[in-house]
Amino acid sequence: MNIKEIAKIAGVSVATVSRVLNHPDSVAPETKERILNVIKESDYTPNWFARGLNFNRTNTIGLLIPNILNPSYMEIAKGVEDVAHQKDYTTFLCNAENAVEKERRYVESLMRRKVDGIVLVSSLLESEDVDAVMKQGVPVVLIGENRNISGIPIVRIDCHGAAAKAVRHLIDIGYRDIAIIYGTTPERENMRKIEGYKQVLTEEGIPLRNDYVMEVANTVEGGYIAARRLIGMVKRPRAIFTSSDLLAFGVIDAMRDYSIRVPEEVAIVGFDNIRMSNLIEPKLTTIEKPMHKMGLVGARLLFDIMDSKEEEDTSSREILLQSKLKIRKSCGHRDRIGEIF
Amino acid sequence: MNIKEIAKIAGVSVATVSRVLNHPDSVAPETKERILNVIKESDYTPNWFARGLNFNRTNTIGLLIPNILNPSYMEIAKGVEDVAHQKDYTTFLCNAENAVEKERRYVESLMRRKVDGIVLVSSLLESEDVDAVMKQGVPVVLIGENRNISGIPIVRIDCHGAAAKAVRHLIDIGYRDIAIIYGTTPERENMRKIEGYKQVLTEEGIPLRNDYVMEVANTVEGGYIAARRLIGMVKRPRAIFTSSDLLAFGVIDAMRDYSIRVPEEVAIVGFDNIRMSNLIEPKLTTIEKPMHKMGLVGARLLFDIMDSKEEEDTSSREILLQSKLKIRKSCGHRDRIGEIF
DNA sequence: ATGAAAGCGCTAACAG
DNA sequence: CTGTTAGCGCTTTCAT
Numbered sequence: 001m002n003i004k005e006i007a008k009i010a011g012v013s014v015a016t017v018s019r020v021l022n023h024p025d026s027v028a029p030e031t032k033e034r035i036l037n038v039i040k041e042s043d044y045t046p047n048w049f050a051r052g053l054n055f056n057r058t059n060t061i062g063l064l065i066p067n068i069l070n071p072s073y074m075e076i077a078k079g080v081e082d083v084a085h086q087k088d089y090t091t092f093l094c095n096a097e098n099a100v101e102k103e104r105r106y107v108e109s110l111m112r113r114k115v116d117g118i119v120l121v122s123s124l125l126e127s128e129d130v131d132a133v134m135k136q137g138v139p140v141v142l143i144g145e146n147r148n149i150s151g152i153p154i155v156r157i158d159c160h161g162a163a164a165k166a167v168r169h170l171i172d173i174g175y176r177d178i179a180i181i182y183g184t185t186p187e188r189e190n191m192r193k194i195e196g197y198k199q200v201l202t203e204e205g206i207p208l209r210n211d212y213v214m215e216v217a218n219t220v221e222g223g224y225i226a227a228r229r230l231i232g233m234v235k236r237p238r239a240i241f242t243s244s245d246l247l248a249f250g251v252i253d254a255m256r257d258y259s260i261r262v263p264e265e266v267a268i269v270g271f272d273n274i275r276m277s278n279l280i281e282p283k284l285t286t287i288e289k290p291m292h293k294m295g296l297v298g299a300r301l302l303f304d305i306m307d308s309k310e311e312e313d314t315s316s317r318e319i320l321l322q323s324k325l326k327i328r329k330s331c332g333h334r335d336r337i338g339e340i341f
Numbered sequence: 342m343n344i345k346e347i348a349k350i351a352g353v354s355v356a357t358v359s360r361v362l363n364h365p366d367s368v369a370p371e372t373k374e375r376i377l378n379v380i381k382e383s384d385y386t387p388n389w390f391a392r393g394l395n396f397n398r399t400n401t402i403g404l405l406i407p408n409i410l411n412p413s414y415m416e417i418a419k420g421v422e423d424v425a426h427q428k429d430y431t432t433f434l435c436n437a438e439n440a441v442e443k444e445r446r447y448v449e450s451l452m453r454r455k456v457d458g459i460v461l462v463s464s465l466l467e468s469e470d471v472d473a474v475m476k477q478g479v480p481v482v483l484i485g486e487n488r489n490i491s492g493i494p495i496v497r498i499d500c501h502g503a504a505a506k507a508v509r510h511l512i513d514i515g516y517r518d519i520a521i522i523y524g525t526t527p528e529r530e531n532m533r534k535i536e537g538y539k540q541v542l543t544e545e546g547i548p549l550r551n552d553y554v555m556e557v558a559n560t561v562e563g564g565y566i567a568a569r570r571l572i573g574m575v576k577r578p579r580a581i582f583t584s585s586d587l588l589a590f591g592v593i594d595a596m597r598d599y600s601i602r603v604p605e606e607v608a609i610v611g612f613d614n615i616r617m618s619n620l621i622e623p624k625l626t627t628i629e630k631p632m633h634k635m636g637l638v639g640a641r642l643l644f645d646i647m648d649s650k651e652e653e654d655t656s657s658r659e660i661l662l663q664s665k666l667k668i669r670k671s672c673g674h675r676d677r678i679g680e681i682f
Numbered sequence: 683a684t685g686a687a688a689g690c691g692c693t694a695a696c697a698g
Numbered sequence: 699c700t701g702t703t704a705g706c707g708c709t710t711t712c713a714t
Contacts, residue, residue, distance in 0.1 A: 002706095002707055002708085003707060003708060004707075004708095012684075012685085013685045013686075014685090014707085014708075014709090015684070015686080015687095015708095015709080015710080016683085016684060016685075017708095018707095018708060018709055018710080019683095019684085019709090021709095022708095022709070022710095026683080026684095027684085028683055028684085031683080031684085045452070045453055046707080046708070047394070047706085047707050047708070048390075048393070048453050048454055049391075049392075049393035049394040049397075049455070049706080049707075049708090050394055050690090050706070050707035050708040050709085051707080051708060051709085052389070052390035052393075052690095052708095053388070053390040053391055053394060053689095053690045053691065053692090053706090053707080053708070053709090054689090054690060054707095054708060054709045054710085055708095056390075056690085068409075068415045068418060068419060069412050069415050069416060069419065070412075071412055074409045074415065075410065077409060078409060078410065078436065081436055090433070090435075090450050090454070092431070092433060093409075093433075094431075095418075095419065095422055109431050112386055113389055113431070114389050114390070220616075220620065249620050252620075253620060276617045276620070276621075279561065279590050279593075279594060279617070280617075280620065280621060280622070281597070343690090343692085344691060344692060344693095345691075345692095353700075353701085355693090355701090356692095356693080356694080356700070356701060356702075356703090357699085357700060357701075358692095359692065359693055359694085360693090360699095360700085362693095363692095363693075363694090369699055369700085372699085372700085387691080387692070388690085388691050388692070390690080390691075390692090391690070391691035391693085391706090392691080392692060392693085393692095393706095394691080394692070394693090394706045394707065394708090395691095395693045395694080395705090395706055396692095396693080396706095397706085
C-alpha cells in the first residue's frame with residue numbers, strides 16, 4: 001500500500017495525499033477528511049526510506065553504552081530513552097563492550113543509518129573520531145568521561161569531590177590506613193577519584209603509600225584479587241575505598257573467605273550505589289551516582305543542540321553533577337548511619 | 342558526496358559504481374580498483390535511504406526486552422546481538438518496560454523502520470499483534486514465554502521441569518512444608534513453575550496449601566513483603582521456593598530483619614542464578630537459566646527463518662532449553678553442595 | 683486548493 | 699564489461 005494507491009482510491013493526486021500528511025492546513029478540509037479516511041481504512045504507512053530520502057532525518061538517535069550487562073549504565077540508557085521517547089525519537093542502543101574498535105564500528109553504522117544525534121557513554125573514542133561525526137552535522141554529547149575527549153559537550157560526575165567526600169568520612173570516623181582499589185575503566189573518572197583520595201590524605205597529613213593504590217579490572221573478581229593482595233601485606237590497611245561497588249563486592253567476598261570481619265577489622269566504601277549494595281551483608285557504604293539523571297540531562301543536552309541553530313558554539317557546554325555519600329554498615333561507624341549530602 | 346559524483350570523478354557511469362558496491366565480480370578489475378580508490382579517497386558512503394528504497398531491507402533486527410535494568414534480560418540481549426553482529430546486522434534494542442502498549446508502539450516503530458525481523462523477549466503481545474507483523478512479511482521469534490501466544494516460533498525454558506527439580510531437591514533433603522512465592526511476570530513461565538511445584542508435592546503425597554502459594558510483584562520488595570506474610574503465619578513454612586532470585590533476595594532480607602536464620606530456620610531456593618546470587622550471604626541455591634544461550638539460539642532461529650523460503654511453515658518451531666540446579670548454601674544441606682544436572 | 687512533474691540517491695533490467 | 703534508463707515512494711516547486 002503506497003501513496004499512489006491511496007491517491008487513486010481517494011480520487012486525488014499523490015501531491016495532495018502527501019500534503020495532508022505534511023502540511024495538513026494547506027488542503028481543503030473536505031478532501032483532507034476523505035483522504036484521511038482512505039488512509040485509515042487501508043492502514044497505510046508512509047515508506048520510511050522514501051521519506052528519509054527527502055528529509056534526510058530519521059527521528060532516531062544512537063546511544064553507545066560500554067556494557068549492557070551493567071545495570072548502572074542501563075540506568076543512564078533508560079534516562080536517555082525516556083527523553084527520546086517523549087520527543088518521539090527512537091533510540092539505537094549499542095553495546096560497545098569496552099572496545100574502541102567496536103565503538104567505532106557502531107558509530108559508523110549509526111552514521112550510515114542517518115541518526116540525528118549520538119550519545120556516548122564513557123566513550124573510549126578519540127577526539128578525531130568525534131570530530132569526524134560532528135563534521136557530518138551530527139551532534140554528539142558525552143555522558144561520563146573516560147578519556148580526555150575535549151571540546152565536546154559533556155555531562156559528568158564530580159568524581160574528585162565524591163571520592164574526597166568518601167575518604168574524608170573514613171578519616172572522620174577514625175581511619176588513617178586507607179587503601180584505594182580502582183578499576184581500569186572508566187579511566188578518566190577513576191583518575192579523578194584517585195586525585196580526590198590523594199588530596200584528602202595529603203591535606204590530613206597522612207603519608208601516601210604506593211602499595212595502597214591498586215589497579216585491577218573493574219569486576220567482582222578484580223576486587224577479590226586486589227583484596228587478597230592487600231590481605232597478604234605486612235601492614236594491612238584498615239579501610240578500603242573502591243572505585244566501584246562491584247570491586248567492593250569482590251573485596252567483601254575475599255574478606256569472608258579469609259575470615260576477616262567487615263567492618264570490624266576492615267572498613268569498606270564503594271562507589272555507584274548499585275542495587276545490590278543495599279542487599280549485601282554488610283550493607284555497603286557507597287557513593288550514590290545519579291545515573292538516571294545523567295541520562296536525562298545528557299539527552300536533553302543533545303536535543304538542545306539538535307534544535308539549536310548551526311551557528312551556536314555548543315562545544316564547551318559542560319554539566320557537572322554531584323553525588324551523595326550513602327553511609328551504611330560496611331564502613332563501620334554505628335553512630336552516624338544516614339546520609340550526607 | 343553521492344554516487345553520481347563518484348562516477349564523474351572515476352569517469353564511469355553510476356551503474357558501474359553501483360555494481361562495484363553490489364556485484365563486484367561483474368566489473369573489470371582495473372576499473373573496479375579505480376572506482377574503489379575514488380570511493381575511499383572521498384570517504385563516500387552509499388545513502389541508506391536510497392539503498393533501502395530499492396532493497397527494502399535494512400540489515401537491522403528489532404529486539405524487545407521487558408526491562409533493560411534487569412541484567413538477566415540483558416544477557417539474552419547480548420546473545421541476540423552477538424549473533425546479529427556476526428551476521429553484520431544491527432540490533433534495535435527496545436525497552437518495553439513490561440507494558441503492552443509500549444511494546445505495541447515499539448513494534449510499530451520497528452515496522453516503520455523496516456527491520457528485517459523481530460525478537461520478542463517474554464512478550465505481553467497478543468497473537469493478533471504478532472500476526473499483523475508476520476503478515477507484512479517480517480518474521481518474529483519469541484524468547485521466553487509470558488502469555489499464550491501460539492503458532493509462533495519460540496525458544497523457551499523448561500520451567501516446569503526446573504521448578505520440579507528444585508522442589509524435589511528440597512524434599513530430598515528433608516523439607517515438607519514448602520512455600521512458593523512467584524512474581525506476576527513473566528506470567529506463563531511462572532504458571533509452569535507453580536505446576537512443577539504442585540506436581541512434585543502431589544507426587545510425594547504432601548498436601549497443597551493455598552496460603553503457601555503467593556503472588557507478588559517480581560521485585561526484591563515483592564519478596565520482602567511475601568516473606569513477611571509467611572513469617573506471620575501460624576504454621577510457617579520451612580522452605581521457600583521463589584520464581585526469581587530477586588524475590589529470594591527480598592526474602593533473605595526479610596529473614597535478616599526478623600532474625601530468622603537462613604538456612605538453619607528456613608531454606609530458600611531462587612530462580613535465575615543472577616550474578617548476585619553467588620555473592621549474597623548465604624549464597625543462594627538457585628536455578629541457572631541459560632540466558633545468553635537463549636539469546637543465541639533465538640537469534641539463530643530468527644535468521645534461519647529470514648533466510649528460508651517463504652513457503653516453509655516455521656510457525657511450529659519450538660526449542661526447549663534445560664536449566665541446572667545450582668546447589669549452594671541457602672537451601673541448607675551441607676553434604677550435597679555442588680551441582681546437579 | 684490541487685495537479686503535473688522534477689528530483690532525492692541508488693539499483694537493476696536492457697542494450698550494446 | 700559498461701552505459702542508458704526506468705523506477706523505488708515520497709516531497710515539493712511551479713503552474714493552473
